[in-house]
Amino acid sequence: MTHYTFPDHFLWGAAASATQTEGTVPGDGKGENIWDYWFKEKPHLFYQQIGPGKASDFYQQYETDITLMKTLNFNSFRTSLSWSRLLPNGKTLNQEAVTFYNNMINEMIKQGIEPIINLFHFDMPMYLQDNGGWENPDIIEAFRYYAQTAFQLFGDRVKRWTTFNEPIVPVEMGYLNTYHYPAVIDMKRAVTVAYHSMLSSAKAIEAFKLEKIGGEIGIILNLTPSYPRSDDKEDQQGAYLADLFYNRSFLDPSVLGYYPGDLLTLLDTYHLLPERITGDTTLLKANTVDFLGVNYYQPRRIKQSEAPIDDKNITPESFFSYYQDPNRRMNPYRGWEIYERGLYDIAMRIKADYQNIPWYVSENGMGVSDEERFMDKDGVIQDDYRIDFYQEHLKWLHLAIEEGANCFGFHAWTFIDNWSWLNAYKNRYGFYRLDLDTQERTVKKSGQWFSQVAQSNGFSHDD
Template sequence: MKYEFPQDFWWGSAASGPQTEGAADVDGRKPSIWDHWYKEEPGRFFNNVGPVNTSNFYYQYKEDIQLMKETGHNSFRTSIQWSRLIPDGIGEVNPKAVAFYNNVIDEMLANGVEPFINLYHFDMPMSMQEIGGWENREVVSAYATFAKTCFELFGDRVRHWFTFNEPIVPVEMGYLYDAHFPNVVDFKRAVQVAYHTTVAHALAVKEYHALKQDGEIGIILNLTPSYPRSQNPADVRAAHIADLIFNRSFLDPVTKGEFPADLVEILKEHDVLPTYTEEDLAIIKNNIIDILGVNYYQPRRVKAKEYAAHPDAPFMPEHLFDNYEMPYRKMNPYRGWEIFEKAIYDIAINLRDNYGNIPFFISENGMGVEGEDRYRTAEGYIDDHYRIAFIKDHLKWLHKAMAEGVNCKGYHLWTFMDCWSWANAYKNRYGLVEVNLDQDYKRTIKSSGRWYKELSDNHGFEDAE
């Protein structure tokens, strides 16, 4: 069967500044929370590999953009590092950063690769974290100024802007589960961080629309469908609560301008409502997005609570539901994630039916694999046939959703080249292009990269059913 996609479909990939640029301590860049945390606790990073060098994009961007062309990209998302552009978080703009980002944008456009630019990818400048990060209202204002600065500097050429990548992740990992800096475990503070992030997002959207530039602005959300163990009302309710907390907490305010009433009720009931103002709520109401980026990796499966939480334990989302492990699920064993391709269809249909069929694109989807070297061919490249199969299996479900009227504009894989992945460092590789850290960051296109070019050139693929 031939799976055809529109002629103007966005084929590309996504990455971020902190995960690819390297050059962490040169040309005026100052530390982000990642640089600081690595300095304090290097043992919390896989093989003690920190954020200093990452994948050397700062120096090899011209070569990399050529490789984007060779792998069929007509678009590519990366991020501008706040800690590079405005190193103190507020104040002086770094001219060397302006020159670098101008060069990257111009090089992409010269090679037919449309730049999609994101403004925040987990990388709070340490100077901003020191005054409280997203808990502090001053940081919200500083972010809005950073966003406006980016629009003014680069908006004459960048037509696709995104305020945040996966804003729920710093909330979960930094303020609930002790997995990212600042390693806080406090539901109330997590809610305040999420709320202020939403306000910051809305302020950036307001700034962008005020400039009347020729483009669109959105946000990138990792939508993780919550599937109940059964149709028993208790399981269904548990799945609904998980969906409210992890998906709709951001999806509803950015698309509809308001928080779900039943989420607000849960927060009230547990006395964890954020400090807010009516003025904030009006800003959120009046500044909804033009386009949505959807990151999808894995489903969430939940069931009703089996045991009550300890009365003295700090309140957590899991006090309201239990995670459920479906028997015989298909797994990516390296990442510990379930592979469930149909969810991409379910997300798309939900956006069609419950969110006004908002224009969206798959902004991340990918497969991290450890030890890819074992798939190296005699010719010296990695034959990652499993990644090709993974992409095809997700695209089939996306194609079905598009045939049923969803408003999908493109598909971006995570990621273009192997990159540094936070505390996991280089443990799992995701790229269409291999980065060899032992050979001066040598790039080699994998089988998936060659196949991706065919996919893009042919506006789809054929596959036996």
């Protein structure tokens, strides 16, 4: 039996977001975001035509849910503010939202659960999207104002903030694929969105420093290791470019304060550089993050590009191709490879190349469909597969920490089965099962297991 004990004061908890959990109720004053709008316009795109209207009703059930978190021995929880709830028209405060978020934060602190508050999790207010969203440079000042408002309202109690969750995702899913609104494929627009996102993050950090409220501010990135198929130069180059586009385009400016030179050269070669904002390099350099949140789910397996580059239809995948490891293990429900060692490799890279900046696992989880198949006679879902998934990732994380990785916590995705964009409730991730009809929460076996892990700050396993 091997004992895996984690550092003192290690964070144990889960992550969520406003749009995926809060829901809306009459009179709450919330403004429309891109998901509300898209579901209203095209409900058939969403799994079983379920939109974000009710979600898991966290807006009304936050007290109950925070108590349930405490029964799992959480000492921390990360969620986001809804920009369109707090500032429905961009300037005027929604007092109902202020009351809700104050009560939510106060209840977490009362229960001994540290709130980690994220500012943006894929939910652009529709009034801003109508003016171009992240494509419009005016968004930088709008985001700064929103961030400053949040710091002034809640910064006396919230001591860990993050600017963005996975800023690559709105770029990749909304401007290189059609899974997020506005669902266009245009590399030049995608690059502009990414650039303005990074400048907005830096502006928020600048505002945080000016408020002098204490605490720390970071960013949450989904870091996906890119593994080359072979030692051949072409495969190695493909993996290098995949990493450049999908990891370093946000990691380098956030932590180091500048963009990789190779990325700028490549974008310039294909006439993809955005229109520069005056003072951008100074802004980025002066406003790097205090810590990182790392979301890890799967690796990328890369080989050399199989097709010539089409100058008129460039995407990141123009520069490399994917391959499947013949020995891979898959989560067949999500279509993602399970590769626990990837978390260790990320940790070692942060240590070697990114100043060993403090970081935590801000998301890790396993989505499974039709979990009722695994329900026992007492109504508890026997999700041993999820326990195995977490244990194996935590073993590799533990090794990384022993080897000097500066990791201070582990958050699962997620606490209660939550609404998930176009997938709605197709795949479930929670420690608690959510009954969509009754909103009843029922703990799963994995939740019982996690409660013991958090209580003992580790676990034992027969290796």
